Amino acid sequence: MTSTPSSAAYAAVDWGTTSFRLWLISDTGAIIGERRTHEGMTTAAKSGFAPIFNAHLAALGAGAHVPAVICGMAGARQGWVEAGYLDVPAALGDIVGQAARVPDAGRDIRILPGLAQRDADRPDVMRGEETQLLGALGKAEGAHLVCMPGTHSKWVRVEDGRVTGFSTFMSGELFDVLSKQSILSHAVAEASAFDGTHEAFRAAVAEAIAHPALATNLFFTVRSGQLLHGHDATRSKARLSGLTIGLEIAGALSSTRPGTAVSLVASGPLAALYGAALDAAGLSATLIDADLAVRDGLASAAHSLWPA
Amino acid sequence: MTSTPSSAAYAAVDWGTTSFRLWLISDTGAIIGERRTHEGMTTAAKSGFAPIFNAHLAALGAGAHVPAVICGMAGARQGWVEAGYLDVPAALGDIVGQAARVPDAGRDIRILPGLAQRDADRPDVMRGEETQLLGALGKAEGAHLVCMPGTHSKWVRVEDGRVTGFSTFMSGELFDVLSKQSILSHAVAEASAFDGTHEAFRAAVAEAIAHPALATNLFFTVRSGQLLHGHDATRSKARLSGLTIGLEIAGALSSTRPGTAVSLVASGPLAALYGAALDAAGLSATLIDADLAVRDGLASAAHSLWPA
Numbered sequence A, B: 001m002t003s004t005p006s007s008a009a010y011a012a013v014d015w016g017t018t019s020f021r022l023w024l025i026s027d028t029g030a031i032i033g034e035r036r037t038h039e040g041m042t043t044a045a046k047s048g049f050a051p052i053f054n055a056h057l058a059a060l061g062a063g064a065h066v067p068a069v070i071c072g073m074a075g076a077r078q079g080w081v082e083a084g085y086l087d088v089p090a091a092l093g094d095i096v097g098q099a100a101r102v103p104d105a106g107r108d109i110r111i112l113p114g115l116a117q118r119d120a121d122r123p124d125v126m127r128g129e130e131t132q133l134l135g136a137l138g139k140a141e142g143a144h145l146v147c148m149p150g151t152h153s154k155w156v157r158v159e160d161g162r163v164t165g166f167s168t169f170m171s172g173e174l175f176d177v178l179s180k181q182s183i184l185s186h187a188v189a190e191a192s193a194f195d196g197t198h199e200a201f202r203a204a205v206a207e208a209i210a211h212p213a214l215a216t217n218l219f220f221t222v223r224s225g226q227l228l229h230g231h232d233a234t235r236s237k238a239r240l241s242g243l244t245i246g247l248e249i250a251g252a253l254s255s256t257r258p259g260t261a262v263s264l265v266a267s268g269p270l271a272a273l274y275g276a277a278l279d280a281a282g283l284s285a286t287l288i289d290a291d292l293a294v295r296d297g298l299a300s301a302a303h304s305l306w307p308a
Helices: A041-047 A049-059 A129-137 A171-181 A199-210 A212-229 A233-253 A268-280 A290-305 B041-047 B049-059 B092-098 B129-137 B171-181 B199-210 B212-229 B233-253 B268-280 B290-305
Strands: A008-015 A020-026 A031-037 A068-072 A085-087 A109-111 A114-117 A124-126 A143-148 A153-159 A162-169 A262-266 A285-289 B008-015 B020-026 B031-037 B068-072 B085-087 B109-111 B114-117 B124-126 B143-148 B153-159 B162-169 B262-266 B285-289
Touching (some): A008 A290, A020 A049, A031 A049, A041 A049, A068 A290, A129 A143, A129 A153, A129 A262, A162 B212, A171 B212, A199 A233, A199 A268, A212 B124, A233 A268, A262 A290, A268 A285, B020 B049, B068 B129, B068 B290, B085 B092, B092 B129, B114 B129, B114 B162, B124 B162, B129 B262, B153 B233, B171 B233, B199 B268, B285 B290
Parallel strands (some): A068 A109, B068 B109, B143 B262, B262 B285
Antiparallel strands (some): A020 A031, A114 A124, A153 A162, B114 B124, B143 B153
């Protein structure tokens, strides 16, 4: 028997700032269609959310009755429909109850809320990661320290399925603006690909952890190392990457006991880079695939919303 | 008796990355003409250095015999004529002997070299600040810790007129790219002017000094503070400024005894901002005007090059 579009039970969507990912899921939980584009919130805020969403479902041949569950920036104030935040501490399973419904959509579309930490000194927000956490650790017992790398990396404490607190580090964006918009761009332009095994990357992680206060001085050594020692672009870029990730780990470690086990929720090259960085920092990490986690989280939400 | 252009003894030029400043100095040391523009190295590298330089001297009516001494990025590899670096430790008075001469210029034009710290782990460079130091501390006895704020702030150790070591912190550029190119731009756009007395600035300085490892997390709170607590743009910008300057001071303090006296070489709003930040950090600072320091340094070089 062949899966046909008509067997779709629901659509699962991870709609971020710069990316759109949609999976069509059958009633047995199988993926029967997938779309990945760069039509993130930034694009959709200009061209409209509904046209993008409908075009992808139509391209996959999904019927008009198929409902959809969405996580990520589509629920931000500047997104499709604002889905608000659940305040921490919050049980991951409670996210679904706060989903916002897209009005007049013709089908049942729910956007999951983010999480907010309304602390006076350390206010923080996440959108999308809460759904990965629901998939990865929604039913896990015990206390977990979770590292979720990205443009705005999150370090999250989850205890018995509840998020008790979290911190965002803007490592990915910092690396991006320093590599492209600062004096360091001269030193890292035309770098080849590198990975976490690069000696300059590992040394930089250790250096930033040892001397976090010197962060902006260490960043500048990427330029002066090129000028005075002729360091090549790949080494320079690996060093800058190691410094920004090392600074993040130094911050996360500052409120963590040494030897704490870390759950690393990541995919692709970033998973390998952070795995190597955590290793260089002496932390043992268990990798959880971020793609799988978000699909599991969306599936969990779908099963709550539309029980079979 | 009126000073006339014909009484000019020499031209003193501070030619930075984004600024050009020229003073025409009489044989009694008086300023008899001044030009300030944004024709820095970035502009001049495209349009040519000689045309800009000659046009300003002509506008001030300086004769063809008037020599010129220049400091700053005009001596960089991508500048007018590369002036190289003196390696630290270096006596500030020795800068003049390494000046590069601009060939075929019709007049005697010397560009002062920068300083290089050819350390394997902490390579560093400066161009322009060495001339400010020559003016401010070239003949001073004893040990001095000097803070020179800017796009790339320098912290310099000067002992009996010798630079023994220095560190660059890219605070100014970091503040600039984060305010304009990152997610934080939404939180700080349309801010009004603020100064070092702003409570959010002083609190942020103290916070970054207390928790430097959390730097990129603290940066993100500028955004989440706007989202969750409705913090206004001026407060947010003052906070971001305080965080970047505080992080720099934390780094400088990491290799300095508490209570060390600091010489602050700065002018204008930056002088007031760093003065307030050093005060919030519990450091006593003596202000040395940066404009005066660079003119004094160029004068010292001129007197060595062309003794009366």
